[in-house]
Amino acid sequence: xxxxxxxxxxxxxxxxxxxxxxxxxxxxxxxxxxxxxxxxxxxxxxxxxxxxxxxxxxxxxxxxxxxxxxxxxxxxxxxxxxxxxxxxxxxxxxxxxxxxxxxxxxxxxxxxxxxxxxxxxxxxxxxxxxxxxxxxxxxxxxxxxxxxxxxxxxxxxxxxxxxxxxxxxxxxxxxxxxxxxxxxxxxxxxxxxxxxxxxxxxxxxxxxxxxxxxxxxxxxxxxxxxxxxxxxxxxxxxxxxxxxxxxxxxxxxxxxxxxxxxxxxxxxxxxxxxxxxxxxxxxxxxxxxxxxxxxxxxxxxxxxxxxxxxxxxxxxxxxxxxxxxxxxxxxxxxxxxxxxxxxxxxxxxxxxxxxxxxxxxxxxxxxxxxxxxxxxxxxxxxxxxxxxxxxxxxxxxxxxxxxxxxxxxxxxxxxxxxxxxxxxxxxxxxxxxxxxxxxxxxxxxxxxxxxxxxxxxxxxxxxxxxxxxxxxxxxxxxxxxxxxxxxxxxxxxxxxxxxxxxxxxxxxxxxxxxxxxxxxxxxxxxxxxxx
Numbered sequence: 001x002x003x004x005x006x007x008x009x010x011x012x013x014x015x016x017x018x019x020x021x022x023x024x025x026x027x028x029x030x031x032x033x034x035x036x037x038x039x040x041x042x043x044x045x046x047x048x049x050x051x052x053x054x055x056x057x058x059x060x061x062x063x064x065x066x067x068x069x070x071x072x073x074x075x076x077x078x079x080x081x082x083x084x085x086x087x088x089x090x091x092x093x094x095x096x097x098x099x100x101x102x103x104x105x106x107x108x109x110x111x112x113x114x115x116x117x118x119x120x121x122x123x124x125x126x127x128x129x130x131x132x133x134x135x136x137x138x139x140x141x142x143x144x145x146x147x148x149x150x151x152x153x154x155x156x157x158x159x160x161x162x163x164x165x166x167x168x169x170x171x172x173x174x175x176x177x178x179x180x181x182x183x184x185x186x187x188x189x190x191x192x193x194x195x196x197x198x199x200x201x202x203x204x205x206x207x208x209x210x211x212x213x214x215x216x217x218x219x220x221x222x223x224x225x226x227x228x229x230x231x232x233x234x235x236x237x238x239x240x241x242x243x244x245x246x247x248x249x250x251x252x253x254x255x256x257x258x259x260x261x262x263x264x265x266x267x268x269x270x271x272x273x274x275x276x277x278x279x280x281x282x283x284x285x286x287x288x289x290x291x292x293x294x295x296x297x298x299x300x301x302x303x304x305x306x307x308x309x310x311x312x313x314x315x316x317x318x319x320x321x322x323x324x325x326x327x328x329x330x331x332x333x334x335x336x337x338x339x340x341x342x343x344x345x346x347x348x349x350x351x352x353x354x355x356x357x358x359x360x361x362x363x364x365x366x367x368x369x370x371x372x373x374x375x376x377x378x379x380x381x382x383x384x385x386x387x388x389x390x391x392x393x394x395x396x397x398x399x400x401x402x403x404x405x406x407x408x409x410x411x412x413x414x415x416x417x418x419x420x421x422x423x424x425x426x427x428x429x430x431x432x433x434x435x436x437x438x439x440x441x442x443x444x445x446x447x448x449x450x451x452x453x454x455x456x457x458x459x460x461x462x463x464x465x466x467x468x469x470x471x472x473x474x475x476x477x478x479x480x481x482x483x484x485x486x487x488x489x490x491x492x493x494x495x496x497x498x499x500x501x502x503x504x505x506x507x508x509x510x511x512x513x514x515x516x517x518x519x520x521x522x523x524x525x526x527x528x529x530x531x
Contacts, residue, residue, distance in 0.1 A: 141208050145201045424476045
């Protein structure tokens with residue numbers, strides 16, 4: 001009988017080791033329950049020592065978990081500290097860049113204002129010069145006319161004086177009559193020659209006055225047109241300055257979005273690493289819970305007791321089930337007696353694959369979150385509480401909300417860029433129309449007039465308009481580049497999201513397929529008992 005009982009115990013121990021060798025665990029974890037089972041078979045320890053041994057194992061596990069949690073916490077604090085320093089450096093560099101750009105725009109604005117003031121002063125001086133020259137021309141024409149009249153009067157007086165000084169010589173009457181006739185005929189001729197010269201002089205003076213009036217009207221019209229063009233130029237400069245400021249703001253927003261996106265990617269990588277660590281810890285816990293029931297079942301089998309289910313043995317790993325261990329140990333003392341009395345009904349242990357699936361990490365972790373609804377046992381509830389205490393679910397929700405907000409802000413930024421591009425094109429068209437109109441007016445004025453008005457000021461205005469057109473073109477090209485860059489980044493992000501979603505769906509289908517495969521491994525001890 002002793003040899004038969006020893007053989008049955010050895011066969012039960014071999015069956016239990018074969019049963020639990022199906023679990024994926026290390027050689028050390030496999031050898032430990034065998035050694036404990038051998039010691040338990042040789043000299044079965046009392047229940048108090050078994051309970052203290054389980055408590056020591058649990059305490060060792062808790063210490064390891066506390067160490068790992070402290071290391072993870074320190075590592076996370078170091079990562080956040082490095083990230084904060086990096087963000088501060090980037091913010092400082094961005095502020096310096098913004099200050100340099102604002103200084104550049106201020107200097108450019110002051111230079112433009114200085115050039116405009118110089119052009120206005122030049123225009124005013126040229127206008128004053130034209131007025132003085134026209135006045136001098138009018139004075140010269142008037143003085144010339146008055147001088148000619150005075151000269152003709154002086155000549156007439158001189159001729160009369162010479163006649164009076166020469167005296168009269170008595171000649172014959174015929175000679176006197178001839179001289180008288182000559183004098184009578186010479187007077188109307190001299191009056192006729194004097195009258196056409198005065199008429200021509202008056203006509204010349206009137207034509208000069210008419211030309212002066214026309215020139216003054218044209219100058220006044222040119223001044224009004226020049227004022228209008230200067231106002232339009234100033235408005236275009238203000239609009240270009242506003243567009244430049246808006247572009248800088250959008251660049252800053254884009255940089256912030258890039259920084260937030262990089263931080264989100266880093267956080268996602270950290271979350272993935274933490275998820276992998278949690279999966280590894282869960283697999284280790286599952287292996288440990290799989291090894292602990294092996295020792296208990298071997299010891300109970302040595303004493304001829306009935307083995308409890310697997311999920312009850314796993315529940316014994318929590319601190320709250322210590323009283324249940326006492327009650328189960330107290331209750332398990334009666335079945336051996338009944339088993340010894342009633343040998344006709346031996347108990348068999350059946351460990352199915354459905355119960356083993358409860359310890360797989362795929363049933364606990366799916367898509368970065370622990371899914372505890374499929375295994376509503378006590379150990380799953382304890383793991384769920386531990387997962388919630390880490391605050392990973394709230395972090396994932398916060399990350400999703402932040403991602404949605406970033407997508408909304410990106411859409412708004414793209415809409416603003418589109419509006420700015422439309423405004424820039426409209427301004428370019430308006431400036432083009434103004435320049436074309438200016439050129440047409442200049443050509444028409446040059447064909448009708450012979451007087452050129454302010455070539456230097458027109459050249460300066462043309463240069464300013466060309467500079468503004470070039471700046472607007474550069475702004476439009478930069479806006480198009482920003483739009484293309486944002487579109488590419490958005491496409492890359494969508495592709496990454498779709499690939500990640502496909503990978504997670506494939507993993508989910510694989511885990512469900514593995515969970516749905518039928519198959520059980522039943523180890524019956526009835527044959528061993530009969531032997």
